[in-house]
Amino acid sequence: MRYEKGHKEQTRQKIVEAASERFRADGIDAVGVVSLMNDVGLTQGGFYNHFGSKEDLVRESVANGASSAAERMAARIAASRGEGYRALVNGYLSVDHRDHPETGCVAAALSAEMGRRPVETRAAFTEGFSEMVDVIAGTLPDTVRGKRRRTLSMAVFASMVGSLSLSRAVAEPALSDEILALGRQSALELIEAG
Template sequence: MRYDKGHKEQTRQRIVEAASERFRADGIDAVGVVSLMGDVGLTQGGFYNHFPSKEDLVRECVASGTAAATQRMADGVAASRGEGYRALVNSYLSADHRDNPASGCVAASLSSELARRPEETRVVFTEGVDGMVELIASTLPDSVRGKRRRLLATAVLSSMVGTLSLSRAVADAGMSDELLTVGRQSALALIEAG
């Protein structure tokens, strides 16, 4: 059987998209190659036509996932007409983001798991986190200058990721909402104190 030009790359992209969602929703270790390939209508053997190992897929998912999260944040900032940092914080720490981990930020969904992955995977994640920090830094008020800009952006990202992770983990819906509310207030106060 002959496939159209670009078929292999399209199939690879389908695998990455399905894996990215499954990893963020279920966790990396909970997703097996067999079930993942079943999700995209392929066999386990077909997986190895695209990736040498599951860890190579994990790295690609982390790279594409952090890039997508950064782009979503940038799009929100661009559409905000004003204080971009406010739109970024409010969107990131929203009930919608909390309730949809499969399409959300890799850092909030997978950072605890990524801490135990091979160094090559953590390097890819580090690069993605650096991009998020740089984006946040670009939205800060002009009064925040020099090294303080990056330090503040790092603190804001850390606060947002931690808040979102906790809001997903607690069993009490009211507490989850409260965590998001207080997290938004705290991140914005941190920025505005500059």
């Protein structure tokens, strides 16, 4: 059977996107190659036509998920009409983001697992982290200058990731909502204090 030009690249991208969502939703170790390939309508053997190992897929999926999340944040900011950092914080620490880790931030969904991954995978995660920090830095008030822009952006991102992660971890819905609200308040206060 002959496939159209670009078929292999499209199939690879389909696998990466499906894996990215599954890893964020279920955790990396909980997702097997067989079930993932079944999700995209392919065989386990077909996996190795695209990737040398599951870790190769993890690395590419982390990079893809991080870029997608940064693009969504940048779009939310662009649509905010001058309220960039507020739109970013409110969108990131929202009930929708909490309830849909599969399409959300890789850092909030997978950072605990990244510490146990090989250095090459952590390097892909680091690139995604830097991309999000840059997105946040672009929203900060003009009064925040120089090196402070980056350090403040990293502090805000760390605060948001922690708040989102904890809001997902607790068993009580009211407590989860309270964590999100306090996280939003803290991140905004941090930014406004400059």
